[in-house]
Amino acid sequence: MKRLGVFVCHCGLNIAGTVNVKEVTDAAGKIPDVVVAADHRYLCSEPGQALIKDSIKQQRLDAIVVAACSPAMHEATFRNIARAAGLNRYQSEIANIREQCSWVHENIEKATEKAHVIIRQSIEKVKLNELLDPITVPVTRKALVIGGGIAGIRAALDIANSGHQVYLVEKTGSIGGRMAQLSETFPTLDCSICILGPLMVEAYRNPNIKILRLSEVEEVKGFVGNFKVKVRQAPVYVDETKCNSCAECVKVCPAEVPNEFDSGLTWRKAIYIPFAQAVPPAYVLDAKSCLGLLPQACGECKKACDKLGMSCINLDAHPETHELEVGAIISATGYEMYDAARLTEYGYGIYPDVMTSLEFERMLSASGPTSGVIRRPSDGRIPKEVVFIQCAGQREPETALAYCSKICCMYTARHAMLFHHKVPDGQAYVFYMDIRAGGKGYEEFVKRAQEEGRVLYLRGRVAKVHQENDKLVVKGVDTLSEKTVQIQADIVVLAVGMVPSQGSRELANRLKASVDENGFFAEAHPKLRPLESATAGIFLAGAGQAPKDIPETVAQASGAASKALNLLSSPTLEREPTVARIVNEFCSGCGICVPACPFEALSMNRERKIAEVAEALCEGCGTCVASCPSGALSLRNLTDTQIMAMVRAGRS
Amino acid sequence: MQSYLYFPGCSLRTVARDFEDSALASAHALGLELKEMQGWLCCGAVYPNVADNVMTNAGPNRILSRARGESDTLVTLCAGCHNVLKRASLQAKRNTIKQEQINEFNEERYQGGLSVLHFLEILRDRVGFGAIREAVKAPLRGLPVGAYYGCLLLRPFDEMKLDDPHRPSVLEDLLLSIGCMPVDYPSRTDCCGSFLGVGAPDAMALLSRNVVETARSHGARLLAVSCPLCKYNLEASQKQDPATSSGSQPLPVVYFTQLLGLALGVSPEDLRLSDAQLRTIRGSIKNAVESMSQP
Numbered sequence: 001m002k003r004l005g006v007f008v009c010h011c012g013l014n015i016a017g018t019v020n021v022k023e024v025t026d027a028a029g030k031i032p033d034v035v036v037a038a039d040h041r042y043l044c045s046e047p048g049q050a051l052i053k054d055s056i057k058q059q060r061l062d063a064i065v066v067a068a069c070s071p072a073m074h075e076a077t078f079r080n081i082a083r084a085a086g087l088n089r090y091q092s093e094i095a096n097i098r099e100q101c102s103w104v105h106e107n108i109e110k111a112t113e114k115a116h117v118i119i120r121q122s123i124e125k126v127k128l129n130e131l132l133d134p135i136t137v138p139v140t141r142k143a144l145v146i147g148g149g150i151a152g153i154r155a156a157l158d159i160a161n162s163g164h165q166v167y168l169v170e171k172t173g174s175i176g177g178r179m180a181q182l183s184e185t186f187p188t189l190d191c192s193i194c195i196l197g198p199l200m201v202e203a204y205r206n207p208n209i210k211i212l213r214l215s216e217v218e219e220v221k222g223f224v225g226n227f228k229v230k231v232r233q234a235p236v237y238v239d240e241t242k243c244n245s246c247a248e249c250v251k252v253c254p255a256e257v258p259n260e261f262d263s264g265l266t267w268r269k270a271i272y273i274p275f276a277q278a279v280p281p282a283y284v285l286d287a288k289s290c291l292g293l294l295p296q297a298c299g300e301c302k303k304a305c306d307k308l309g310m311s312c313i314n315l316d317a318h319p320e321t322h323e324l325e326v327g328a329i330i331s332a333t334g335y336e337m338y339d340a341a342r343l344t345e346y347g348y349g350i351y352p353d354v355m356t357s358l359e360f361e362r363m364l365s366a367s368g369p370t371s372g373v374i375r376r377p378s379d380g381r382i383p384k385e386v387v388f389i390q391c392a393g394q395r396e397p398e399t400a401l402a403y404c405s406k407i408c409c410m411y412t413a414r415h416a417m418l419f420h421h422k423v424p425d426g427q428a429y430v431f432y433m434d435i436r437a438g439g440k441g442y443e444e445f446v447k448r449a450q451e452e453g454r455v456l457y458l459r460g461r462v463a464k465v466h467q468e469n470d471k472l473v474v475k476g477v478d479t480l481s482e483k484t485v486q487i488q489a490d491i492v493v494l495a496v497g498m499v500p501s502q503g504s505r506e507l508a509n510r511l512k513a514s515v516d517e518n519g520f521f522a523e524a525h526p527k528l529r530p531l532e533s534a535t536a537g538i539f540l541a542g543a544g545q546a547p548k549d550i551p552e553t554v555a556q557a558s559g560a561a562s563k564a565l566n567l568l569s570s571p572t573l574e575r576e577p578t579v580a581r582i583v584n585e586f587c588s589g590c591g592i593c594v595p596a597c598p599f600e601a602l603s604m605n606r607e608r609k610i611a612e613v614a615e616a617l618c619e620g621c622g623t624c625v626a627s628c629p630s631g632a633l634s635l636r637n638l639t640d641t642q643i644m645a646m647v648r649a650g651r652s
Numbered sequence: 653m654q655s656y657l658y659f660p661g662c663s664l665r666t667v668a669r670d671f672e673d674s675a676l677a678s679a680h681a682l683g684l685e686l687k688e689m690q691g692w693l694c695c696g697a698v699y700p701n702v703a704d705n706v707m708t709n710a711g712p713n714r715i716l717s718r719a720r721g722e723s724d725t726l727v728t729l730c731a732g733c734h735n736v737l738k739r740a741s742l743q744a745k746r747n748t749i750k751q752e753q754i755n756e757f758n759e760e761r762y763q764g765g766l767s768v769l770h771f772l773e774i775l776r777d778r779v780g781f782g783a784i785r786e787a788v789k790a791p792l793r794g795l796p797v798g799a800y801y802g803c804l805l806l807r808p809f810d811e812m813k814l815d816d817p818h819r820p821s822v823l824e825d826l827l828l829s830i831g832c833m834p835v836d837y838p839s840r841t842d843c844c845g846s847f848l849g850v851g852a853p854d855a856m857a858l859l860s861r862n863v864v865e866t867a868r869s870h871g872a873r874l875l876a877v878s879c880p881l882c883k884y885n886l887e888a889s890q891k892q893d894p895a896t897s898s899g900s901q902p903l904p905v906v907y908f909t910q911l912l913g914l915a916l917g918v919s920p921e922d923l924r925l926s927d928a929q930l931r932t933i934r935g936s937i938k939n940a941v942e943s944m945s946q947p
Contacts, residue, residue: 344816344818464818466838
């Protein structure tokens with residue numbers, strides 16, 4: 001017989017407000033084998049922990065039950081106390097009487113009775129718990145970073161600089177992401193590519209970083225510390241180690257398509273360099289717009305390249321699958337702009353001079369379609385009146401996005417200010433709901449735009465934009481003067497919101513990470529674990545987790561990198577030993593459990609014709625146990641015998 | 653002949669006979685029967701749409717329950733009645749407590765199951781504009797019409813779901829199918845002033861006149877509407893102050909069903925088109941055809 005101790009926590013009034021703790025403790029003390037039953041206001045506090053530790057030692061307890069909050073909160077705390085007092089870690093069980101009892105009930109009498117039942121069940125379970133030791137598994141001390149924007153680059157550099165190898169997987173032909181498209185950054189007006197470029201080059205030159213461009217994660221297997229990832233790389237037709245960016249191939253390419261990097265405001269060839277500072281600095285052949293690769297229809301680019309004796313182009317290149325082994329994964333998948341054409345009141349896609357903020361951004365950029373001169377898309381004239389509409393399609397739960405994208409107040413102030421710099425006799429108007437300028441130097445920046453830039457801020461929304469001759473008529477309301485406003489504008493800029501990148505939901509599925517209601521990666525805890533997903537070993541950085549600006553993205557990326565480094569810092573990792581076990585004598589070798597396991601932990605031993613459990617891979621989910629027709633499989637410390645004992649305890 | 657249960661409403665039996673007659677005749681020409689429902693009463697006009705609307709929804713719910721007894725679809729013409737009845741039918745689904753109160757007060761119970769459709773939805777989704785194009789006998793070739801939607805047909809759009817609230821096209825698509833050349837003008841979804849015509853006629857006139865003048869400046873020679881109140885306001889605003897109408901002839905306002913009927917070969921008398929309206933229509937078609945035939 002085990003000598004048991006039961007400890008009941010008040011959790012302030014969290015538990016004691018609904019459950020009569022004294023009554024529950026007294027009742028527990030009368031259960032056979034229970035040697036000690038005690039309560040405390042906060043068992044997780046130092047005096048509370050000391051109470052448990054002293055009781056274990058003085059009463060020579062064999063096992064304890066702690067009736068408190070969810071095991072997700074403090075299971076580890078109390079197991080550590082048990083171990084410190086000389087017990088096996090797995091002789092400590094939590095009876096969750098907070099989340100599963102006091103928080104969800106109002107009736108004190110019934111809640112008290114239920115708490116008692118939960119404690120009785122936990123006692124039955126702990127009585128039959130085996131002594132277990134954590135399983136030690138080796139850690140693959142390498143990391144995978146998904147997404148080559150500023151978040152991915154920063155995280156990869158931090159990990160690589162600590163001496164670990166990093167694979168940086170990028171979907172497009174170059175790393176750099178959205179930040180590479182921006183002209184200047186708020187609130188200091190640094191040139192975006194000038195501060196990003198050196199980091200891109202550093203990542204390219206760092207021997208610990210392997211950049212996989214044109215690549216996407218196809219499959220993720222394994223578990224924290226030991227992931228096995230398949231990355232599919234689209235055919236790389238231009239060898240980046242040979243290409244010297246001479247541009248001879250571009251000159252002869254006959255196929256032209258809208259240039260994504262310039263938000264479709266310019267054209268590019270089917271063979272192209274994503275942008276001047278692209279890393280890797282090599283041309284990309286876009287198979288979709290190429291006149292034909294299979295069968296080969298044109299091949300002019302290759303002929304031009306071969307004529308120079310370079311032979312960088314291989315039109316017969318095949319897609320490649322890279323099988324990577326890593327210990328930690330950082331998802332830094334970034335964002336896209338909300339589709340402005342869905343906001344029919346503003347006429348985007350109908351009137352050429354209505355543009356998105358990213359299109360305006362490209363126009364401001366010295367490397368953009370107009371070399372930094374602001375021109376109307378319709379006729380190329382320099383605009384004099386520009387209307388900026390903030391919150392376009394945002395904070396509108398009924399029709400568009402419910403959330404605020406956080407960056408638009410700031411970039412709109414910057415756009416208006418830069419417009420003033422470039423067209424000093426022009427006038428910028430900003431329609432806004434509120435100015436959200438929380439951040440170091442942000443409020444001051446908006447003030448500067450309003451004062452130095454003579455930007456006219458109108459607090460209200462725009463009802464309608466329509467074309468009248470060669471002007472856009474913007475009808476809105478200024479709620480401060482309580483008047484409707486009508487502005488004859490040359491350009492209208494929509495500050496559309498950020499949405500998760502295409503494919504991030506599918507990627508989340510592959511990573512077994514979850515997404516929130518808007519499709520952004522979900523963090524494990526909104527306040528205390530903002531850098532991790534709920535799946536161990538998967539970390540989050542950048543706007544793929546929630547809209548955020550560059551400083552915040554960089555901070556999160558370094559944070560996620562340090563979390564990953566934590567994991568990679570030790571050659572081994574401890575895993576829970578509460579995994580599946582097989583009784584060989586009972587196994588009929590039917591193999592039903594093998595495909596049932598979602599983690600590929602079960603396999604057939606061909607020689608012995610029975611199933612085997614790879615403990616390092618087992619997550620302890622119990623699917624195989626339920627599937628086994630002969631009862632050969634069980635979960636350690638959650639056996640059928642234990643479950644039946646708990647069920648009986650619940651009924652008595 | 654396909655038959656639909658149909659709710660006329662008060663205006664259509666008084667000031668808007670032209671709307672009902674032209675709609676019934678057009679429907680007939682398309683092989684549809686609009687069968688008047690038994691025991692209909694006033695929809696309640698704007699009152700059922702206020703927030704505290706248990707009492708004011710008694711009327712619409714009586715209509716819904718009676719119609720449900722006859723069919724699972726109810727077709728409306730007047731945009732105002734349509735708005736009220738559609739929203740009452742949605743409220744019945746959504747707010748069961750309110751609905752229980754209404755049903756307890758009414759001695760007849762409405763418990764859902766009726767879909768309230770505007771005649772435009774029947775034309776678009778059941779008949780199809782392609783079929784209408786084929787049924788046209790006298791296309792209104794090149795007639796520059798300004799389709800006017802107003803508020804009630806489209807808003808609130810998460811409930812009405814008839815068309816895009818900002819850039820609707822159902823009226824234009826219909827007009828195109830009968831040969832017209834619909835005019836795109838920005839005020840086609842603006843408010844006409846509604847019942848402000850009673851208490852603040854100047855405010856109404858300002859709004860309605862803006863609709864008329866914008867349509868005219870974008871080339872419209874007449875306006876097509878689906879609401880008797882819009883029609884009244886658009887006409888009244890032009891009568892009130894002819895000086896502001898830049899001295900030009902008033903812009904005739906007709907129901908879309910009158911143009912549809914004309915194209916389907918119904919006689920102008922059966923459509924209750926006035927001589928002045930008819931003159932504008934025929935003159936504009938003639939001008940349009942002439943300008944098209946010029947090199």
